[in-house]
Amino acid sequence: MSAEVKAIVVSGNGTNCEREVANACRLAGAEHVDIVHLSRLLSGEVSLHDYHFLNFAGGFLDGDDLGGAIAGANRLRHAKIKTSGRSLLDEILLFVENGNLVMGVCNGFQLMVKMGLLPGFDHDYRTQRATLTFNDRGRFENRWVYLKVDQKSPCVFTRGLTGMYLPVRHGEGKFVVEDPQVLERIEAEHLSVLKYSDAAYISPTMEFPLNTNGSMAAIAGLTDPSGRVFGLMPHPEAYLHRTHHPRWTREELPEEGMGLWLYKNAINFIREQVL
Amino acid sequence: MANRIVVGLKDGVRDARAERVRQDISNHLGIELQQVRTLDVYTVDAQLSDAELQAAAQGPFSDPIIQEYGVDKALAQDFDMLIEIGFRPGVTDNTGRTAREALEYLLGRKFAGDEAVYTSVQYLLSGDVDKQKAEQIAAGVLANGLIQRWTIVSRAEFDPKTGLAPQVAKVMTTGQPGIREMDLGVDDDTLMQISRDGMLALSLEEMKTIQAFIATPAVQQQRKTVGLGGCITDAELEALAQTWSEHCKHKIFAARIDYEDEYGQKESIDSLFKSYIMETTSEVRRQKGADDICLSVFKDNAGVVRFTDDWSMVYKVETHNSPSALDPYGGALTGIVGVNRDPFGTGRGARLIFNTDVFCFASPFYAEPLPPRLLHPRRIFEGVVEGVEHGGNKSGVPTINGSLVFDRRFVGKPLVYCGSAALMPAQLHGRPGHEKKALVGDHIIMVGGRIGKDGIHGATFSSEELHENSPVTAVQIGDPITQRRMFDFLLIARDKGLYTSITDNGAGGLSSSVGEMAEDTGGFEMHLDRAPLKYAGLQPWEILISEAQERMTLAVPPEHVEEFIRLGESMNVESTDLGVFTDSGYFHCLYHGQTATYLPMDFLHNANPQMKIPARWEIKTHRQPAETDLPKAQEALLKLLGSLNVCSKEVVVRRFDHEVQGNTVLKPLTGEANDGPADAAVVRPLPDSFAGITVAHGICPRYSDIDTYHMTACAIDEALRNYVSVGGNVDHVAGLDNFCWCDPVLSERTPDGPFKAAQLVRANKALYDYCVAFGVPLISGKDSMKNDYHIDGKKISIPPTLLFSVIGKVDDVRLCTTMDVKRPQDKVYLLGSTSAELGGSELFNILGFTGNHVPQVDADSALRRYRTLNRAQKAGLVASCHDLSDGGLGVALAESAFAGGFGMDINLGNLRTQGELSVLEMLYSESQSRLLVTVAPANAEEFEKLFSGQEICCLGKVTSAPTLRILASDETLIIEENIYVLKEAWQATLKEL
Structure with a gap:
């Protein structure tokens, strides 16, 4: 493989944030970033295995008509790649086993959870253990939230971070698990890497509007035990520059937005450990 | 036989949708239920085995973590009354479409043409509810009878094993499609009968023009050559009705108007559009010379102006009032995805960058009896907001700017303005991106959704007032995902250079899109039988004028047709080759080889007779409040902050994704708390540049009650001062005019037509006077001229309403300013002077008066002020800037203070006024062109110097104590209130909606 970090952002059928995710990858230092329409992966024209960093961007896959990203997850499970006859999920699992990184934001996170990629206990990336469903208030909400980072998490994306301020923009972001054991294990293994919290990033909270959706254990983002597969409801690609911050006209802020940190960690990890 | 898959939440999982519904039922009908639960029903009308049905239920149709399902068995239990709501046949069922696709992936095979999935929702009501109440809930809250149907079953009637029988919403048509000929050799009464019965909205004069044309021997001769007889075909008459409709032809704006002013001076105006709107733009462009920013105006789907050397900005605002009145959700959803196609289909295509929306409603708390056939304003409010939410959010386009305007007359017709902007490459394949031209021999390719009966007669319908027989086909549901797929595909096709022209299928459908595009070549030949249909049985004329959504028409050179269609296919987008553009001079449609239309292009586009409209202006005197009617200053401030027109709209704003992209x-x-009301929005669309696009608007229909001339001037000024308030460059800005009027044409039903027409004339005069004075070219606009309700002798006309939108450039977004005060000790300045102009103000409005002294705009001093403000912003001298509008100075001070989290000490003795003003006039007069600015003490001197010689006054300072204190000129304390109390008053009104 070349020494260049290559990122792919999958688009099509209702993704909306592919351009800003690609921009985040570029700003974070990826040498090569492609936005690839799903049809080109399914035709076999483009292969995931030419990349190191797979991104599932936010949006409304198939309108979220059957529930957030459910139809999208169904497609990745069942649609066959023309040239190989394998499903895209097969390829994604191989991509993960090969040591690469996967990140999903908002609808992309929903997609990963509903395919079973997260929490991905025991290398089982096909069994759905949790879901993201309607916000407790039953409404879409665009609002900035504070996220406490679990510093003991194996997540490679959040290394060195303690808290982040990012916008949520969703109607179905309430994290729910299959049974209490799943939540226990998620917590025990520090997989619930981001939690909605107070403004000081100290206490996770169930209180609206700090926790906009009523997520169990205030969970906003999740990693798998390898730390290389990661998803979150808030939008890091929406805070790349200080002018993205809702109060940039009244606060002293660094040029670089907090969301960029996640992408920089990803790219650095790839440069150091994958290439 | 169809199967039913019912999906519900497992025990213990919160049903947020149902809780929202229970709340809505309580709010709308005052019916308090113990509990509401919901179940989703998929009716699968396809050949599936039992195992396949189980797999579908388990897989894509349910979420195993939180849901359970039943196949052909009931899930519903423990309820008192069950309501199941599904769509009527032919109504767009987006979830049904997604469910079908999901099944196709799961099964690895495509559905047959007549196989489908239909969706419905079951509501399980518990509590004190009988059939009658359930009917009331279904009709009044849960469903819209125009597009949906419902079944109500009590617990006793419900079979707990099998549940309800499957109901398939398949379209059944009778009768053979074909071309019908209609004899126009009839008397005038019969001509009008034909127009009325066919919902054609053609006047007698227009019918007679068509009658005379068809009877011409040369025309008869020509028609014989293509196999037509002496009669007109149904498709021809429909195409003419559509092309000549008010909606498409803007007959009122093109009319000859005989105008008489208040002094009896008469003048004849040959087309308001040409005389005022086009004339404004050409005059501004002439004056600007080399600094002219216009690239494409009036001729395309949207206006195009220069942004940077490499990129142009495109903007269009539309209204979707009539459909939103009938079905607020579908109307607004279709409004937003519909207006998206306009900038997208401008030039050779542009990528969408933001949406804007402005709604005019009656109060959601409207408590009087509703006239027949009207929906309650609260239902309209909620439906429209949800429609725009789904349309904008799902399309991935941020909704960044908007307004809600309230007036009781909007109960007769709500106004739903939807705007959409796009970014276009300045150059594309060696030619300006805004140029398009179909060539002779190019193929007519229709892309996107399929054609159904939806939207038939939409163009003619919106050209008429709401009446008893308004057709239900005029209501549609938009499909943002089909459109999103189409846009993804077309941007790739654009960059590959696969087509020469593109336009949207909006009002009038193919008839309009192909007919207009064919003006480039001078004719076309289109085969209607090749068009892909949602279901069989459409008449050729229906195919021609259907307004089914999510479709674009393109001109594709023959050598690219195959590649184009294949590329679309690979991205799940259907493209169909319908024929070719020709130079025959004819609008030529065929159906299975037989001619369906054969009309000269020139006749279709230019033969409709010019309307003549009388207009007579008179000045009316309105009631003024007496001294005893007036409140104290502080009481007035709290009332104003809580009034519908001023109060916080956060509850709506947060439902629209305003940051996607x-x-x-x-x-x-x-x-401070991300909840203050911004004056305008700014996007930075290019990652490698800090140049920004600013968008703002002005709208003030209350002033129309006094004089539409000043209403228009104020709307223009309001848009511009919002725009400059955030830093928009006042010398790089363009305007859009969207008129929503009540019918101004004198008739039996509109005896006050001449006055309403005079109001229209005066608005146009102001548009010219002020846009020229401000140097703002008009680049696009639209008019909706029949916003009246007329049933059972009751008439409600909306106030004449102009939405003036502006789009322009800000050179560096890092220098933009916001309205919240920033630091204690900052000085508080007011730019502009204040006059006794409470006529039409929000203060008078909440007191129940109109008044007479409407605000007037001095464009010259305003422009100088705005330019100087731009200089101060560029120099970094402005800490905050907020425009003064509804509620005047008092409201602006309160908003800036509580948004910034600091108090203010203000002395009105320093206020710059025209003449002696009362305290209420000082605080709440709505004099135009004023801006409230705070400046750090260190910058105050330089700031004052910049404005030397202009109208500026320092009113006081920002304080760390969170109290707004205002002294009158005589030093008496007239307002002293905690800013959080003020904020609460401002936020409380719509909080729970």
Whole structure:
């Protein structure tokens, strides 16, 4: 493989944030970033295995008509790649086993959870253990939230971070698990890497509007035990520059937005450990 | 036989949708239920085995973590009354479409043409509810009878094993499609009968023009050559009705108007559009010379102006009032995805960057009896907001700017303005991106959704007032995902250079899109039988004029047709080759080889007779409040902050994604707690540049009650001062005019037509006078001229309403300013002077008066002020800037203070006024062109110097104590209130909606 970090952002059928995710990858230092329409992966024209960093961007896959990203997850499970006859999920699992990184934001996170990629206990990336469903208030909400980072998490994306301020923009972001054991294990293994919290990033909270959706254990983002597969409801690609911050006209802020940190960690990890 | 898959939440999982519904039932009908639960029903009308049905239920149709399902068995239990709501046949069922696709992936095979999935929702009501109440709930809250149907079953009637029988919403048509000929050799009464019966909305004069044309021997001769007889075909008459409709032809704006002013001076105006709107733009462009920013105006789907050397900005605002009145959700959803196609289909295509929306409603708390066939304003409010939410959010386009305007007359017709902007490459394949031209021999390719009966007669329908027989086919549901797929595909096709022209299928469908595009070549030949249909049985004329959504028409050179269609296919987008553009001079449609239309292009586009409209202006005197009617200053402030027109709209704003695409740098909410009301929005659309696009608007229909001339001037000024308030460059800005009027044409039903027409004339005169004075070219606009309700002798006309939108450039977004005060000790300045102009003000409005002294705009001093403000912003001298509008100075001070989280000490003795003013006039007069600015003490001197010689006054300072204190000129304390109390008053009104 070349020494260049290559990122792919999958688009099509209702993704909306592919351009800003690609921009985040570029700003974070990826040498090569492609936005690839799903049809080109399914035709076999483009292969995931030419990349190191797979991104599932936010949006409304198939309108979220059957529930957030459910139809999208169904497609990745069942649609066959023309040239190989394998499903895209097969390829994604191989991509993960090969040591690469996967990140999903908002609808992309929903997609990963509903395919079973997260929490991905025991290398089982096909069994759905949790879901993201309607916000407790039953409404879409665009609002900035504070996220406490679990510093003991194996997540490679959040290394060195303690808290982040990012916008949520969703109607179905309430994290729910299959049974209490799943939540226990998620917590025990520090997989619930981001939690909605107070403004000081100290206490996770169930209180609206700090926790906009009523997520169990205030969970906003999740990693798998390898730390290389990661998803979150808030939008890091929406805070790349200080002018993205809702109060940039009244606060002293660094040029670089907090969301960029996640992408920089990803790219650095790839440069150091994958290439 | 069809199967039913019912999906419900497992025990213990919160049903947030149902809780929202229970709340809505309580709010709308006052019916308090113990509990509501919901179940989703998929009716699968396809050949599936039992195992396949189980797999579908388990897989894509349910979420195993939180849901359970039943196949052909009931899930519903423990309820008192069950309501199941599904769509009527032919109504777009987006979830049904997605469910079908999901099944196709799961099964690895495509459905047959007549196989489908239909969706419905079951509501399980518990509590004190009988059939009659359930009917009331279904009709009044849960469903819209125009597009949906419902079944109500009590617990006793419900079979707990099998549940309800499957009901398939398949379209059944009778009768053979074909071309019908209609004899126009009839008397006038019969001509009008034909127009009325066919919902054609053609006047007698127009019918007679068509009659005379068809009877011409030369025409008869020509028609014989293509196999037509002496009669007109149904498709021809429909195409003419559509092309000549008010909606498409803007007959009122093109009319000859005989105008008489208040002094009896008469003048004859040959087309308001040409005389005022086009004339404004050409005059501004002439004056601007080399600094002219216009690239494409009036001729395309949207206006195009220069942004940077490499990129142009495109903007269009539309209204979707009539459909939103009938079905608020579908109407607004279709409004937003519909207006998206306009900038997208401008030039050779442009990528969408933001949406804007302005709604005019009656109060959601409207408590009087509703006239027949009207929906309650609260239902309209909620439906429209949800429609725009789904349309904008799902399309991935941020909604960044908007307004809600309230007036009781909007109960007769709500106004739903939807705007959409796009970014276009300045150059594309060696030619300007805004140029398009179909060539002779190019193929007519229709892309996107399929054609059904939906939207038939939409163009003619919106050209008429709401009446008893308004057709239900005029209501549609938009499909943002089909459109999103189409846009993804077309941007790739654009960059590959696969087509020469593109336009949207909006009002009038193919008839309009192909007919207009064919003006480039001078004719076309189109085969209607090749068009892909949602279901069989459409008549050729229906195919021609159907307004089914999510379709674009393109001109594709023959050598690219195959590649184009294949590329679309690979991205799940259907493209169909319908024929070719020709230079025959004819609008030629065929159906299975037989001619369906054969009309000369020139006749179709230019033969409709010019309307003549009388207009007579008179000045009316309105009631003024007496001294005893007036409240105290502080009481008035709290009332104003809580009034519908002023109060916080956060509850709506947060439901619209305003940050998707990652470019929104000034958001609709701003300040210490991210909840202050921003004046305008700014996006930074290019990652490698700090140049920004600013968008703002002005709208003030209350002033129309006094004089539409000043209403228009104020709307223009309001848009511009919002725009400059955030830093928009006042010398790089363009305007859009969207008129929503009540019918101004004198008739039996509109005896006050001449006055309403005079109001229209005066608005146009102001549009010219002020846009020329401000140097703002008009680049696009639209008019909706029949916003009246007329049933059972009751008439409600909306106030004449102009939405003036502006779009322009800000050179560096990092220098933008927001309205929230920033630091204690900053000085508080007011730019502009204040006059006794409470006529039409929000203060008078809440007191129940109109008044007479409407605000007037001095464009020359305003422009100088705005330019100087731009200089101060560029120099970094401005800490905050907020425009003064509804509620005047008092409201602006309160908003800036509580948004910034600091108090203010203000002395009105320093206020710059025209003449002696009362305290209420000082605080609440709505004199135009005023801006409230705070400046750090260190910058005050330089700031004052910049404005030397202009109208500026220092009113006081920002304080760390969170109290707004205002002294009158005589030093008496007239307002002293905690800013959080003020904020609460401002936020409480719509909080729970």
